[in-house]
Amino acid sequence: MEREITIALQFKLAIGDVTLNEIVFRLKELRDDLMLRILEEILRGYDDLICKRLSQTRIYPSKARRGLGRHFKRDEAEARLCRGRKVRKRGYRRNPRQLSTVFGKLKLPIRVVECCKCGAFYSPLLSALKVGRYARRESNFEHEVIEAVIDTNYRRLINGRSIDISVGGVHNLVVGSDVDHVYQEPVSLEDVSAILADETGVKQYKGRKGELRAVIGVTTAGRVEPLGTFTNTEWSDIERTIKERIKQAEPYNIPFVYDGEPGLDDFLADVAESQRCTWHGPRGLYHALWEDGLKKKDSQPAIDKIKHLIGIELPEGDFELLKEEDKEPVKIQYDASKAQIRELIETFRQKGYLHGASYLENLSDRLFTHIEMWLKSGVIAPKTISLLERVFREVGRRIKRIAWGWCDKAVTNLSKMILLKQYSRSKWEEYWKHKLGIEDHFDIKIASVQLSPCKHF
Numbered sequence: 475m476e477r478e479i480t481i482a483l484q485f486k487l488a489i490g491d492v493t494l495n496e497i498v499f500r501l502k503e504l505r506d507d508l509m510l511r512i513l514e515e516i517l518r519g520y521d522d523l524i525c526k527r528l529s530q531t532r533i534y535p536s537k538a539r540r541g542l543g544r545h546f547k548r549d550e551a552e553a554r555l556c557r558g559r560k561v562r563k564r565g566y567r568r569n570p571r572q573l574s575t576v577f578g579k580l581k582l583p584i585r586v587v588e589c590c591k592c593g594a595f596y597s598p599l600l601s602a603l604k605v606g607r608y609a610r611r612e613s614n615f616e617h618e619v620i621e622a623v624i625d626t627n628y629r630r631l632i633n634g635r636s637i638d639i640s641v642g643g644v645h646n647l648v649v650g651s652d653v654d655h656v657y658q659e660p661v662s663l664e665d666v667s668a669i670l671a672d673e674t675g676v677k678q679y680k681g682r683k684g685e686l687r688a689v690i691g692v693t694t695a696g697r698v699e700p701l702g703t704f705t706n707t708e709w710s711d712i713e714r715t716i717k718e719r720i721k722q723a724e725p726y727n728i729p730f731v732y733d734g735e736p737g738l739d740d741f742l743a744d745v746a747e748s749q750r751c752t753w754h755g756p757r758g759l760y761h762a763l764w765e766d767g768l769k770k771k772d773s774q775p776a777i778d779k780i781k782h783l784i785g786i787e788l789p790e791g792d793f794e795l796l797k798e799e800d801k802e803p804v805k806i807q808y809d810a811s812k813a814q815i816r817e818l819i820e821t822f823r824q825k826g827y828l829h830g831a832s833y834l835e836n837l838s839d840r841l842f843t844h845i846e847m848w849l850k851s852g853v854i855a856p857k858t859i860s861l862l863e864r865v866f867r868e869v870g871r872r873i874k875r876i877a878w879g880w881c882d883k884a885v886t887n888l889s890k891m892i893l894l895k896q897y898s899r900s901k902w903e904e905y906w907k908h909k910l911g912i913e914d915h916f917d918i919k920i921a922s923v924q925l926s927p928c929k930h931f
C-alpha cells in the first residue's frame with residue numbers, strides 16, 4: 475500500500491538579517507515535533523484503513539484482512555482468541571493512547587470496534603502494531619535510552635528532550651532486557667588467541683559492595699569477544715558457564731591471562747594455559763616497599779623504573795600476533811630489561827628492602843616467563859594485557875557512574891551491553907534490529923521538497 479503525506483511548513487525570514495546558524499537552530503527544534511506529527515498521521519491513516527477492511531467485509535476478502543483483527547473473546551474467564559474478523563465501528567476511545575517514542579510523547583486517538591461475532595470491544599490498530607495492552611513506549615525509545623545509558627549521558631537525553639523516564643525507569647529497562655539470553659552460541663577456540671578475566675568492585679543497593687567479573691576472549695583477528703559478565707558469582711560457577719560456551723573438549727594452547735585473583739589459579743586449566751599478568755606490578759611494588767618502611771617519594775624512582783621496564787615496547791598493532799621480524803628488537807629489549815630488573819633486585823637486597831626485593835623477583839619471573847613464551851611461540855603480543863586493562867577500566871568506569879545502587883541482574887546486563895556495544899558493534903546492532911523486528915515492512919522516502927510560490931509577489 476502506497477500513500478503520500480503532504481507537509482506544509484511556514485516560515486518567516488528577516489531579509490538581510492537571518493543567519494545560517496539561526497535557520498539550522500530552528501529546524502533542529504522542529505525535528506522531533508515534525509516526526510511526531512508524521513508518525514501520528516501514518517498511524518491514524520493506518521487505523522482508518524484497518525477499520526475499513528474489518529468493517530466492509532463485502533468489499534475486502536479475508537485475504538485483505540490477514541494479520542488484522544486479532545482479539546480475545548468477550549466475557550470469557552480464560553483469555554481465548556476469537557475467530558471473528560468482522561466489526562462495527564464504535565468511534566474513538568475517550569482518552570488518546572500515550573506512548574513514549576524516540577521523538578517524544580505521542581498522544582494517539584485510537585478507534586474502537588465491536589466484534590460482530592463475540593461482541594468484544596477492542597482497538598485493532600494496537601494489535602496490528604503489536605503494541606501490548608500496557609505498553610507505554612516503543613522499543614526504539616528503549617534502544618536510545620540504553621545507548622545513552624551506556625555512554626553515561628542519559629541524563630542529558632532525558633533533560634534535553636523532556637523524555638519521561640526516571641532513573642528507576644532506566645534501571646527497569648536494563649533489568650528487563652533480554653540481553654542475557656542472546657549470543658550464547660558456542661565459541662570455537664580456534665579463532666581465539668587469548669582468554670582474559672578480571673573483576674572490579676561496584677557499589678550496589680544501599681552501598682553494598684559487589685564484585686563484577688568478566689571473561690573475554692581476544693580473537694586471532696584482534697577483536698574482543700565477550701564470553702560472559704557476572705555479578706557476585708563464584709569463579710567456579712563462572713568457569714562452568716564459560717566451559718559450556720567453548721566448543722572443544724580437547725586442550726588448546728591458548729593463554730589465559732589474569733591478574734592473580736586467588737580464585738583463578740586453575741581457571742579453565744584444561745583448555746588454556748594460565749598467565750598472571752603484570753600490569754599491577756608497579757602498584758604492588760609500592761606496597762611492598764611501603765612494608766619495608768619507604769615513603770612514597772623514596773619508592774617513586776624505583777616504581778617509575780619498573781613501569782618503564784615492564785612496558786617493554788612491542789611492535790605496533792595492538793593485538794596482532796608477534797611477527798618473526800618483530801621478535802629480534804623485542805628480544806634485545808627484553809634482555810636489557812631483565813638485566814636492569816636483576817640489578818634493581820640486588821640494590822634492594824643491599825639496602826635491606828626485603829619485601830621489595832622478593833616482590834620484584836616474583837614479578838620478574840612472571841613477566842619474563844610470558845615474554846619468553848611470546849618470543850618462542852609468537853602467539854600473542856603482550857599488549858593484550860593492556861587491552862584487558864582497557865576493557866575493564868572502561869566497563870568499571872561506566873558501571874560506577876551508572877549502576878550505583880543497582881541489583882546484580884542490572885549490573886550483569888549493563889556490563890554485557892557495554893561490552894557488546896563497545897567491542898562487538900555488529901552483534902549489538904544485530905541484536906537491536908532483531909529486537910525491533912525490522913523486516914522491510916515499512917519504507918519511507920522524501921518524494922519532493924519545494925518552496926511554494928511567495929504570496930506577496
Ligand SMILES: [Zn+2]
Pocket residue numbers: 545546547548556557558589590591592593594
Ligand atoms: Zn470476537
